[in-house]
Amino acid sequence: MTVPRGKILDEALKAELIPALKQAQTPHNADIVKHCQYHCNYGHMTEGCQALKDKIEELVQASHIRKFIRSLLPHHGHPNMTLTTLKTKNALDE
Numbered sequence: 001m002t003v004p005r006g007k008i009l010d011e012a013l014k015a016e017l018i019p020a021l022k023q024a025q026t027p028h029n030a031d032i033v034k035h036c037q038y039h040c041n042y043g044h045m046t047e048g049c050q051a052l053k054d055k056i057e058e059l060v061q062a063s064h065i066r067k068f069i070r071s072l073l074p075h076h077g078h079p080n081m082t083l084t085t086l087k088t089k090n091a092l093d094e
């Protein structure tokens, strides 16, 4: 993955794809040099956050599934199809 996880988190939070977590407790023995943007606490880096990694993977999977489902759907509003449908309807009415 070339995009830093912190950047993905920023975008995902803005797009409300990931609900912002309530500030998590910083453990007593936490390494305060390491800060996680997702958990808003210390002890590990955003880049090393397992929960965030899982969340991002979930999003990626979900968007793949959405794209897959969309590709299975017939195209809506195709002009020729609408015309044909209308012609058929008129022909039946007459």
Ligand SMILES: [Zn+2]
Pocket (backbone or CB within 6 Å): 036, 037, 038, 039, 044, 045, 046, 049, 050, 051, 052
């Ligand atoms: Zn974290």
